[in-house]
Amino acid sequence: MLMLTCPHCGVTAEETEFAPGGQAHLKRQGPGSSDDDFEAYLFARANPRGVHLERWRHAFGCGKWFHAARCTVTLEVFGTYPARTAGPPAELRAAIAARRPGWPEGGR
Amino acid sequence: MSFRLGHGGRLIDRARPLGFSFDGRRMTGFAGDTLAAALLGAGETLMGRSFKYHRPRGAVAAGVEEPNALMGIGSGPQAEPNARATVVELAEGLEATSQNRWPNLALDIGQLTGLGARLMPAGFYYKTFIHPRAAWKHVFEPVIRRAAGLGRAPRGPDPDRYEQLYAFADVVVAGGGVAGLHAARLAAEAGRRVIVFEQAAHWGGRAPVEGEPVGGLPADAWVAAQLADLAARPNVTLRARATVFGLHDHGYLLAEERCGEGGGTGPRRRLWRVRAGLTVVACGAFERPLPFAGNDRPGVMLAAAVRDYLVNWAVAPGRAVAVVTGCDDAYRTAMALAGAGVRVPVVADLRPGGGGALAARARAMGLRVADGACIARVLGGRSVTGVVLAPADGDGSGGEEIACDAVAMSGGWSPAVHLWSQPGGGLAWDADRGLFRPDPARAPTGADGRPMAVAVGAAAGELALDAALADADRALRAVLGLPAGAPPVTAATAEAPPRTAAMLPARAGHRLRAKAFLDFQNDVKVSDIELAAREGYVSVEHAKRYTTLGMATDQGKLSNVAGIAVLAEARGTPVPEVGTTTFRPPFVPVTIGGLAGEASGPLFQPVRMTPLHGWHAARGAVWEPVGLWRRAYAYPATGERTADAVAREVLAVRGRVGLLDASTLGKILVRGPDAGRFLDMLYVGMMSTLPVGRCRYGVMCNEQGFVTDDGVVARLGSETFLCHTTTGGADRIHGWMEEWLQTEWWDWKVWTLNLTEQFAQIAVAGPKARVLLERLGGMDVSREAQPFMRWAEGRLSGIAARVFRISFSGELSFEIAVAASDGPALWERLMAEGADLGVTPYGTEAMHVLRAEKGYIIVGDETDGTVTPRDLGLERMIASGKADFIGRRGMERAHLVDPGRWRLVGLAAEDGAVLPEGAYAATDARNANGQRVTEGRVTSSYFSPTLKCGIALGLVRRGPERMGEVLAFPAAGGRVLKARIVEPVFHDKDGARLNG
Numbered sequence A: 001m002l003m004l005t006c007p008h009c010g011v012t013a014e015e016t017e018f019a020p021g022g023q024a025h026l027k028r029q030g031p032g033s034s035d036d037d038f039e040a041y042l043f044a045r046a047n048p049r050g051v052h053l054e055r056w057r058h059a060f061g062c063g064k065w066f067h068a069a070r071c072t073v074t075l076e077v078f079g080t081y082p083a084r085t086a087g088p089p090a091e092l093r094a095a096i097a098a099r100r101p102g103w104p105e106g107g108r
Numbered sequence B: 001m002s003f004r005l006g007h008g009g010r011l012i013d014r015a016r017p018l019g020f021s022f023d024g025r026r027m028t029g030f031a032g033d034t035l036a037a038a039l040l041g042a043g044e045t046l047m048g049r050s051f052k053y054h055r056p057r058g059a060v061a062a063g064v065e066e067p068n069a070l071m072g073i074g075s076g077p078q079a080e081p082n083a084r085a086t087v088v089e090l091a092e093g094l095e096a097t098s099q100n101r102w103p104n105l106a107l108d109i110g111q112l113t114g115l116g117a118r119l120m121p122a123g124f125y126y127k128t129f130i131h132p133r134a135a136w137k138h139v140f141e142p143v144i145r146r147a148a149g150l151g152r153a154p155r156g157p158d159p160d161r162y163e164q165l166y167a168f169a170d171v172v173v174a175g176g177g178v179a180g181l182h183a184a185r186l187a188a189e190a191g192r193r194v195i196v197f198e199q200a201a202h203w204g205g206r207a208p209v210e211g212e213p214v215g216g217l218p219a220d221a222w223v224a225a226q227l228a229d230l231a232a233r234p235n236v237t238l239r240a241r242a243t244v245f246g247l248h249d250h251g252y253l254l255a256e257e258r259c260g261e262g263g264g265t266g267p268r269r270r271l272w273r274v275r276a277g278l279t280v281v282a283c284g285a286f287e288r289p290l291p292f293a294g295n296d297r298p299g300v301m302l303a304a305a306v307r308d309y310l311v312n313w314a315v316a317p318g319r320a321v322a323v324v325t326g327c328d329d330a331y332r333t334a335m336a337l338a339g340a341g342v343r344v345p346v347v348a349d350l351r352p353g354g355g356g357a358l359a360a361r362a363r364a365m366g367l368r369v370a371d372g373a374c375i376a377r378v379l380g381g382r383s384v385t386g387v388v389l390a391p392a393d394g395d396g397s398g399g400e401e402i403a404c405d406a407v408a409m410s411g412g413w414s415p416a417v418h419l420w421s422q423p424g425g426g427l428a429w430d431a432d433r434g435l436f437r438p439d440p441a442r443a444p445t446g447a448d449g450r451p452m453a454v455a456v457g458a459a460a461g462e463l464a465l466d467a468a469l470a471d472a473d474r475a476l477r478a479v480l481g482l483p484a485g486a487p488p489v490t491a492a493t494a495e496a497p498p499r500t501a502a503m504l505p506a507r508a509g510h511r512l513r514a515k516a517f518l519d520f521q522n523d524v525k526v527s528d529i530e531l532a533a534r535e536g537y538v539s540v541e542h543a544k545r546y547t548t549l550g551m552a553t554d555q556g557k558l559s560n561v562a563g564i565a566v567l568a569e570a571r572g573t574p575v576p577e578v579g580t581t582t583f584r585p586p587f588v589p590v591t592i593g594g595l596a597g598e599a600s601g602p603l604f605q606p607v608r609m610t611p612l613h614g615w616h617a618a619r620g621a622v623w624e625p626v627g628l629w630r631r632a633y634a635y636p637a638t639g640e641r642t643a644d645a646v647a648r649e650v651l652a653v654r655g656r657v658g659l660l661d662a663s664t665l666g667k668i669l670v671r672g673p674d675a676g677r678f679l680d681m682l683y684v685g686m687m688s689t690l691p692v693g694r695c696r697y698g699v700m701c702n703e704q705g706f707v708t709d710d711g712v713v714a715r716l717g718s719e720t721f722l723c724h725t726t727t728g729g730a731d732r733i734h735g736w737m738e739e740w741l742q743t744e745w746w747d748w749k750v751w752t753l754n755l756t757e758q759f760a761q762i763a764v765a766g767p768k769a770r771v772l773l774e775r776l777g778g779m780d781v782s783r784e785a786q787p788f789m790r791w792a793e794g795r796l797s798g799i800a801a802r803v804f805r806i807s808f809s810g811e812l813s814f815e816i817a818v819a820a821s822d823g824p825a826l827w828e829r830l831m832a833e834g835a836d837l838g839v840t841p842y843g844t845e846a847m848h849v850l851r852a853e854k855g856y857i858i859v860g861d862e863t864d865g866t867v868t869p870r871d872l873g874l875e876r877m878i879a880s881g882k883a884d885f886i887g888r889r890g891m892e893r894a895h896l897v898d899p900g901r902w903r904l905v906g907l908a909a910e911d912g913a914v915l916p917e918g919a920y921a922a923t924d925a926r927n928a929n930g931q932r933v934t935e936g937r938v939t940s941s942y943f944s945p946t947l948k949c950g951i952a953l954g955l956v957r958r959g960p961e962r963m964g965e966v967l968a969f970p971a972a973g974g975r976v977l978k979a980r981i982v983e984p985v986f987h988d989k990d991g992a993r994l995n996g
């Protein structure tokens, strides 16, 4: 059972306090999108063996959504960050790259 | 035959005899005995039957790794199956029952018929699966079900108490042997919060049994001194009888404490759920059996276990004990036996060069030691009568028969690496010691990516006392960042390298191999692993599943290395290339009661109650669970059937006035400058154009275009909306709103608040609803002042209320929301003022019938996650002018605009009967699999008290285009029910009743 820190309220809590929300930073495809793009948006998800950026919700806490950068192999959590961003902040990116050289290119 | 010595026994109190029973026979042991020790002390070596072959078995071990002596303890609802007699503490009146035998332990039909042996070769399960299904169903499964099964589950509710405890620690030490205690001492002195768990009732592990001094003190005294020191420290928690059975992600550690044993009070079991910064794996090591024919006979035991019984409980396994070993350690057993006056006719040492210093000491005592020798087979049936001594590298022919009534064996030691391996720690094969040990370079890692466990002492592969303490000292200082120090001084005895064996004697034929057991609990023999390898199951994980080696409670404790050695030999590869199987939690069996803790009965899960719950309960409501809520399903009067109550409630609403507790409906406040824009994205219809003071029904879809929720939206102000959701959808939809606001449209100025529990909501429905509200007084609820789909605020009977003119019954209806705390008062007022109007509380089932009579859908009944608004006839809800909303793109997909989709219709059974919910309509056509082609299904079905016949809603292929057609619904028993496709609105089709 993971431990995660909610970047909104600062609480570090057990996994059971959170609800997973799948891959982070999806690019929404709305009306006008091609069938292929829309299909990928609905169904194609990264399933990396290594660094993964995920949505979580502090469901039994403050209720806010946030993102976590986590290694799917070792379960190392490189960090959590607010959801209102298109990607991990620079310091976190640097921290991940330090732990997993080659990321994001080779590490994804 | 085993017996109790006249003196000694460091753990027993001979002044306190305890009576107990075994299979109904009265026996006596001593306080401090384990059940196994007491049985052996009473001369009882036969303790159980094996799982597959029902072979007679006795205790092999003296601890948690015991595979054979599994017993039922107690009777009635407190009975515990599969308890290992080697760890059950003897108590006055204890009832033990052997397992896997019929009619009794001594005479077992299963063994006489050879049932297991013939029916269950290696790979049995897989082979039978390949046979026709009928063979499995009619032959194998019934036989297995009768013959197999470990133990018997207790009947009746468990009267005992169990609890769970959360704890946090910088360092958890799993194992209170000398290495664990020294590690705990170092961590405690460094100021860390420390918890030490010891699975046994006694501390110190093996050291006090061996008797070597530690730190200048007798081992017992050193252990006592450590405990006294640790117990006095505020940052240390000590728990005996507590087994760490799982180490999981991010240092989540589980331990089960047996509080109820040893005269303890409190709960029977306590489950510790600990977040451990660092886990010190100090679980020691397990001795391995040796693979020779008959090594499973009662009386054949692990050498160190023999020593445990001798020293701890003054029990000897026999009058003459042959010893066979591949390592020096078993010489300690031989010498201890001899020292206690037990005859040791021979020590067979597999190693051609013999043992080291300990062997020399044994020889000096006058013991016969045979180098390069082994036991070729054990003589005897339910007990040992002798052994055949033969060269270890021969084929077992022409050996020397030696009379004895017990055997002590040692195949070397395996570190207890389970806790290290469970969370992913790597193992390394140590060829010198002949064991897999934790590889410090591949420690399991925690949330920060750094090691979260360290193995010390025997668990790290350091089997000798001095080396174990030195290892614990070095490892803890390193991990805690302490300066180098010195471990407690101990004597060192150099030991010669051990030898592992795949089979004894090495060139034995099949007959012997088929009687040499590797996994006693699962009855896996040397020949089984060889068969698996011959049939291509050469991967260790495949061989494990094919043969069941190391499965069940063994989890590789005794069988792992022995099985791997056989597989390695069969494959012709070295042991490290074979590798090990995965060690899975739990390390030892744990009780379901412990895992459940207090979560049973009313505490199984939280129950959500509306503010009116007490009133419903007092009226004898029948409950319906809806999510965690309990809703009143109906209110049967005394002697009234529930179905009659539902009909009465429906008719009351249609004819007079009814009250429904609608408090569970989700109520989410959405506010902000972009609130209208946001709701236009969330609902398929337009919400931004809704005038203040009005209500609008809304349908929500997911991105695929499938309906996920519905409800009425009320515009409370220019920037404020109140969104009603389904009862089950409130939390999900709130999370859904937040997800979009935070991950997609995070620049939109919208706030959401789930107010579901802040309000009590009461539906007042029926032709007399307006009269009733007017009697309460305070608000103008006339048709002119509050038309359909309007809301107003005011005071009803002095209670601040928001009144919505909305209807889920088709009748004139008001839903009144008041502060949760005002709910009961309002309800009571409505009941009192409406008494002469015939006001009737109605439950969720009447609500369902009422809405079905009107053809209103319920998300979850008419929808199942694959149904679109168009399928439900709700295309008029979809705002044509909106460029985008969640689900719009999804609805454009080819399959979702297919005119052949199943769409909502009403269904009327030709004979007026109630169709079964979920029934499928079938055509005469057949699909590629030969099955009838279906063309629709019943989604809701009720008896309508209003219409006095069955009514149903369903989804039917091109349904609305096929009005009047009759569909066939095949039903149980070969019957076919016929139903006509009709409009989904059964009652008041023009909606005249809405306005009362």
Ligand SMILES: [Zn+2]
Residues within 6 Å of the ligand: A006, A007, A008, A009, A010, A011, A058, A061, A062, A063, A064
């Ligand atoms: Zn939070």
